[in-house]
Amino acid sequence: MLPSPHILVTGGAGYIGSHTVLVLLQSGFDVTVIDNLSNSSDESLSRVARLAGKSPRFVKADIRERGQLSAVFAERPVSAVIHFAGLKAVGESVRVPLRYYDNNVVGTLRLCEAMAEHGVFTLVFSSSATVYGDPATVPISEDQPLGTPTNPYGRSKLMIEQLLTDLAASDARWKVALLRYFNPVGAHESGLIGEDPNGIPNNLLPYIAQVAGGKLRELSVWGNDYPTPDGTGVRDYIHVVDLAEGHLCALNALQTRPGVGIWNLGTGRGYSVFDMLQAFEAASGKTIPYRLAPRRSGDIAMCFADPSRAERELGWRASRGLQAMMEDTWRWQSRNPNGYRSSTAG
Numbered sequence: 001m002l003p004s005p006h007i008l009v010t011g012g013a014g015y016i017g018s019h020t021v022l023v024l025l026q027s028g029f030d031v032t033v034i035d036n037l038s039n040s041s042d043e044s045l046s047r048v049a050r051l052a053g054k055s056p057r058f059v060k061a062d063i064r065e066r067g068q069l070s071a072v073f074a075e076r077p078v079s080a081v082i083h084f085a086g087l088k089a090v091g092e093s094v095r096v097p098l099r100y101y102d103n104n105v106v107g108t109l110r111l112c113e114a115m116a117e118h119g120v121f122t123l124v125f126s127s128s129a130t131v132y133g134d135p136a137t138v139p140i141s142e143d144q145p146l147g148t149p150t151n152p153y154g155r156s157k158l159m160i161e162q163l164l165t166d167l168a169a170s171d172a173r174w175k176v177a178l179l180r181y182f183n184p185v186g187a188h189e190s191g192l193i194g195e196d197p198n199g200i201p202n203n204l205l206p207y208i209a210q211v212a213g214g215k216l217r218e219l220s221v222w223g224n225d226y227p228t229p230d231g232t233g234v235r236d237y238i239h240v241v242d243l244a245e246g247h248l249c250a251l252n253a254l255q256t257r258p259g260v261g262i263w264n265l266g267t268g269r270g271y272s273v274f275d276m277l278q279a280f281e282a283a284s285g286k287t288i289p290y291r292l293a294p295r296r297s298g299d300i301a302m303c304f305a306d307p308s309r310a311e312r313e314l315g316w317r318a319s320r321g322l323q324a325m326m327e328d329t330w331r332w333q334s335r336n337p338n339g340y341r342s343s344t345a346g
């Protein structure tokens, strides 16, 4: 019997990574996770193992450490890498930009060096819709000109896209997927794995969930004077399990596709802050107190995907709707009020 393909997942203990590791294991892949646990807990991987009935291999290491990376590649042949490892807090990236460029850009560079050294040339990268900046039109297709991201986090994603494009142009062995995520939300339907933000959440849905769970007092709605149907910001929220499945489809597509492919992973539907608030109230049965607050600096009015290229070329389409996103988030939040640190989920 041929051995199962072996996938290296950087940042696999994190939010999107853990859901993707589960999908990979359930699809018959062998998985090694490399994560420095700077924004996660390996408890996520124990839960993944419970759900999958088998464990990923876990190496606690930093992708910037050449020796540690090399040891992972040397130990067992790797078929492809899915690269989630990175820092993602927009506000923090403004305060400590060098940390973001080092972790995200230098980390990716070191990873690519180690891959090439060990003859691994297939890479799926977590990019973001932030590379479109403030889009001229919506829905956003991949052909739309790239914008100017408004912060160092966004610029690090753009730099990495450029780095990987240059690399693939220099050597035809590289096969790279740049996956531009829209707004990942939700959790696995089991309630066992989900998003576990450090401190006060930056993103809308984890914030709403913690207000509903009584950990935070009220939601601040940042701006109700945008040129949108109800004045609040509109985003394309995508269920994290749909997103995870998109990685599997990208891996498959790369087998027969050299060079760089760029795909939006979104639903193609936009929802406002008030839409999200109401949908969460309906799913949780809780009232979410909120107050109107000034716009958050750097925010854009509207952002949603044209996901048709991913459907055409990857055979992938998001299938989980707003209700599933809300119910799954609430199940995760109510069973794990303190995330992976202590919970009633066991």
Ligand code: NAD
Pocket: 010, 011, 012, 013, 014, 015, 016, 017, 034, 035, 036, 037, 038, 039, 040, 041, 061, 062, 063, 064, 083, 084, 085, 086, 087, 088, 103, 107, 126, 127, 128, 129, 181, 182, 183, 184
């Ligand atoms: P996350 O913080 O939950 O996961 C990232 C993981 O990478 C964490 O487990 C962290 O410990 C690890 N990590 C960070 N730096 C590392 C390093 N130098 N070496 C080894 N491990 C390291 O974040 P997430 O939401 O799962 O995001 C995954 C990827 O997707 C990130 O690259 C992020 O920028 C990108 N992305 C996320 C979103 C989002 O809204 N969640 C949107 C677009 C793109």
Ligand code: UDP
Pocket: 183, 202, 203, 204, 205, 207, 219, 220, 221, 222, 223, 232, 233, 234, 235, 273, 296, 299
């Ligand atoms: N938002 C808000 N209050 C919050 C967090 C977010 O009103 O506490 C709004 C934000 O202005 C944006 C939307 O919710 O219109 C989504 O914000 P998030 O940070 O989740 O995603 P991003 O802006 O990075 O797409």
